[in-house]
Amino acid sequence: MNFSHFIFRRTLMVIPLLVGVVFLTFMLVRVGGLDPVGLLAGPTATAEEFKMIREELGLDQPLWKQFVIYAQNVIRGDLGESWLSNRPVLDDIMARSLISLELLFWGIGIGTLIGVPMGLRAAFRPNGRFDQTTRILSLLGFSIPTYWLGLVMLFVFFYLLRWAPPGMGRISLMISPPDFITGSYLIDSLLTADWRAAHSALAHLILPVICLAIVSAAPIIKQTRAIALEVIASDSVRYARACGLQTRTVRSIVFKNSATPIITFVGTEITGLVGTMSLIEYVFAWGGLGQYGLNAIVRGDFTAVQGYVLTLALFSVLVFLVVDIIIAIIEPRVDLS
Amino acid sequence: MNLLSVQDLQTHFIFRDIDHQLREAKALNKVNLTLNSGQVLGIVGETGAGKSLTAQSICGLLRPPAKIVGGSVTFQGRELLTLSEDEINTIRGAEIAMVVQNPRSSLDPLTQIGAQLVRLHQTHTGGPLAGSRKKALDMMQAVGIPDPEGRFTAWPHELSGGMAQRVLIAMALINEPKLLIADEPTTGLDVTVQAQILDLLNELVARFDMGCMIITHDLGIVAHYCDQVAVMFAGEIVEQGPTREVFLTPAHPYTQQLLAATPERLQLGVKSQLGGQPPDLFNLPTGCLSQDRCTLATEKCGAPPPLIEISKGHLARCHFVKPAEKGRSKSNE
């Protein structure tokens, strides 16, 4: 009762941010000085046609009115039509979102599972050998371009070793994908007991997931270490040591007290990782939202770009909201009222 | 045998500066202390005099760059400074318990009060959980927490400062320690709550026959609650003895200044009231450490001052102090 109330009010608080996001997305194309009329009308259009299209798109209206129209369309779920696919942008995005989520889920999941324990271990022995090594490794992880890492992996595991399938899509062309249940080929084929499809889906998933995991683990290691070091220096951990609690117990106190800031950090990291994911999709021809969006940017399909950028931003806002709710659940200090 | 005996304890801060030069701040300079069961010892001094550092050194709670470079600490005849981390962990919180300042931020924020007490009792005393639970409730009762059953599941952030300090005292006493170290136990509490907490501490020390060390900058607390007092200055104990004697007949010029600076509330004020600055710990003067701010200082203060026994148990470290009975023979004139 109290809690659902909290979630409701927390959701309401997101609205100003959403308005800002829609506005920035709207401005993204408007400030560009790119004339969508020119793109639509083509080079042979007459002045009369120009004017017509301009009126049709509402471009003769003042800027704020254009924004209101755009915002109304967004709320109605009308993101315009992509001139690359000639389909409504919303349909394109819906069809591809789950495909990207699968990659993102495994990549960040594994990155967090690697990064958090490594960061904690480094913090328990600061300046030790493990700490020094992970520090260099995580800085290296910061510095490797994702797309290059993907290419190198394809070269090594596909071309040289022949272990991995070519970086084209999510499942072998020879195998029919499983029935749609969750959208993840791996999970769906496991659920339908289609072992051949599961094997192929897994084989296609491994390399991009490793790439994303490496790139996401680097900042998580660094930040977890910093957070844990701060907690270790806090009054409560110093007092726990003064009470003679065993090292194991003290470490579990450190871990519990680091959890909230770590979760917050991973939440904010997801925003950036969605961009990284797009590049990985591009290299592995994953066919998800990221590849769609990058193609739209490269080829100048601005309606699709707008929809893509808006979707990513909305996703981030959603992640922030979920993070807030998770923290409200695990933190006794959060005041729900 | 003394309950606690500290001999020539030296703790330094050792680190490298931006020029990679090794720098050493001599924070504790040969501290000597003894404490017996049933005694309450007050340690007073300005900020930075090394009061808390003494307590942390005794309990092995120093963190780099602080490091013990000499001396010994024996507790019930057992040397503490050579113990491993695991060994000292069986003593900390069990036989030597600490009450710290900032009680609200010192409790584990993500564990309920009762669970913290039970965890501490389980760590050191063990036994069935139900026994620990009962002990925890008893202790909460003993330190005057109203409705212990109800507070058992309270979170630390739900407590007031005074209530949190009572919880800390309950935690300190739950394993029936022999020695209690209270480091500024009332800093940050309301004045009325301060008195309650100190009365409680005093009563419990008597009841459990513990030795107790109270670290404070408040001379009033020392006057009211301590049998013995040690005055610290620049990492050194300049005067120690029975509280009454030290307060009535202060021997060391610094103690005299200190007492003179607190005419009404006996509350130690800002440094400037005393005039001068404490010495640079990186670059201690040879001889008497307080010579730069002492009105009596002469050339002979450049030599290390002797520790002089003024009367039984009342000691001061100064060239100008005269032993009360034996005349001038000991002052090396």
Add this chain to the structure above:
Amino acid sequence: MTGRSPSNLWTMARLGNRIRGISRLSPTATAGVIIILLFGVLALFSDMFMPHDPVSSFTDRILQPPSAQHWFGTDGNGMDVFSRVIYGAKFGFGIAIPAVIIAVLIGVPVGLIAGYRGGLLDEVLMRIFDGLRVFPSIILALAVVAATGQSLLNVVLVLGFLDSPVFARLVRSEVLALRSSIFVESAIAAGNPTWRILFLHLLPNSIQGAMAQTAVRAAWAVRISATLAFLGVGIQAPTPEWGAMIRQGAEFMVSGQWWVAIFPGIALILLVFGLNLFGDGIQDILDPRRRVSK
């Protein structure tokens, strides 16, 4: 106590001491500086190191593996990969340095004014920054460059502009802490004009954190600009820019001609790594807590 002498004269010996001290204090920063200087030399004097013209093709030597003549092989146009990798350093610095300067020149004054003035202006700016934060930086940079016109100049401007909130935030939080401090209040009471308080009193005391970030932000700029080039946005092949070279080599990775994309990638990693090492090391030096001797 050799570190402290009453005289403030800086003799060469003391300077040497400090350099040696810093290098031992933070080996990572030193390694970073060495890498950055190395690339700096390559960028400034690339003519001396390049055995061939980076953009002239040897039409008879297309996609040749590394050899004595072409250390890093040749690419699909028959251009010498080694020379192109060296020339690429010019783009790394040429984009990162002006981009960071622009970010500082926009971000620092904005942070100063927002922190000092507070009120509605501050509120609005912070909301905009919050809004910008939910967009992935790579995608935002890509989309804005694509929308505003694909030129090298635009890449620099967009990167600088998008990165300015980082500096604005840092300076603003420092200014907020300093605003009510005694030295600022007395400067106001003494009748100093606002610009004087901002730039003479607040700026020097609030800029340290922002300056410590410049190396890391430069690393970001190098990385993002290469990403743009990899996608063919802003910088086009056959410009000898590392990202663009990786783009050219991408198709050959699955057919075995690895050298076209691998070498520019390694160069890119090294420079970004050097900047990150340096940036991380600076924090070591500024944070005395990390300066404990064993």
